[in-house]
Amino acid sequence: MEGLEVEWRRTDSETLVHLYQDGKSHPESQQEDYHDRAHFFTDQIQHGNFSLRLDNLRAEDEGQYTCRVYSQQDSGKTVVQIKDIERLLVSGSSRSISASVGEDVTLSCSVDSHITSEHIDEVSWKKTDEDENILVLLYQNNETLPDSSDERYRDRVEFFTAEIPKGNFSLRLKNVRTGDKGVYMCQVFAGGLSANATVVLERLGE
Numbered sequence: 001m002e003g004l005e006v007e008w009r010r011t012d013s014e015t016l017v018h019l020y021q022d023g024k025s026h027p028e029s030q031q032e033d034y035h036d037r038a039h040f041f042t043d044q045i046q047h048g049n050f051s052l053r054l055d056n057l058r059a060e061d062e063g064q065y066t067c068r069v070y071s072q073q074d075s076g077k078t079v080v081q082i083k084d085i086e087r088l089l090v091s092g093s094s095r096s097i098s099a100s101v102g103e104d105v106t107l108s109c110s111v112d113s114h115i116t117s118e119h120i121d122e123v124s125w126k127k128t129d130e131d132e133n134i135l136v137l138l139y140q141n142n143e144t145l146p147d148s149s150d151e152r153y154r155d156r157v158e159f160f161t162a163e164i165p166k167g168n169f170s171l172r173l174k175n176v177r178t179g180d181k182g183v184y185m186c187q188v189f190a191g192g193l194s195a196n197a198t199v200v201l202e203r204l205g206e
Contacts, residue, residue, distance in 0.1 A: 003072045006050045008038070011064035011079060018052055020045070033060075059087050088115060090188045092197030099201065104174045107199040109186035111167035118142065122189040123169045125157070127182055128198075136184065137171060139164075152179070173201075 001023065008017040018038045019026045025040055037055045044051065050067060062085050068077040089112035099105040111120065125136040137157045138148040144159055156174045163170065169186060180201060187196040 001046070001048075005070040006067065008050075008052050008065055008067050011066045017054075017065065020050060054082075057082075057085055059085050061085060086191065086193060088112065088188060088190055088193040088195040090186060090195040090197045092186060092199045096200040096202045099176045099180075101176055101178060103176050104172060105176055105201065107171045107173060107184050107186070107201065109169045109171065109188075109197055109199070111169065111188055111190075115167065115190050117165050117167060120188060120190045122187075124187050125169075125171050126185050126187070127153075127180075128185050129182060133185075136173075139169065176201075 004020070006020040008019075009015060010017060015031045015033075016029060017031065017034050018040065019029045020040060025042070027035070027038075030038060034054075039053045039055070041049060041051060041053065050069070052065070052067070054061060062082055065080045065082065066077055067080070069075060091108075091110055093108040097105055097107065107125070109123075109125070111117075111123075121140070123139040125138075127134040127136055134150045134152065135148060136150065136153045137159070138145045139159065144161070146154065146158075149157060153173075158172050158174075160168060160170055160172065169188070171184070171186070173180065182201060184199045184201060185196050186199070187194065
């Protein structure tokens, strides 16, 4: 391993992803985007294995990566392609929702448009209290299951059915009660991925 240098770079931009030099890894030399995300398998280096582990994959990680090895006598390289990174983005409402008792209110939840509704396995709306999760409404296998709702929400909640094909799983909560105040979580499961968003319902006026 003496005199060996190994560098992983993005082929398109020559961005340095990870470097091994002078007998050790140099994470401080990584381009910022790869800080704390790109690692060698340190116990494998002694066997000449400089495979790269990339954590917390992002859509922008798609592309070609070149591993170049330099020794005193020679150099060599190999190229690896990362493609078709699947991602699941779910967004809710960044601001709290206010409502008065007896009103209807909409809690927002939308799924990133590149995932179509037929690829969505499940969407659950839950009210998340400190001690329990109350099931508000469930969507599974392309249908809404109103009977699954906790009795406190049964017959008061619905999806905007025509909006579901657009990835809109916002919830209409009808006839708001004082006990409805709290944090609601919209959790989405699609093709082995899961993501969630929260909405806060507060300041219930009379």
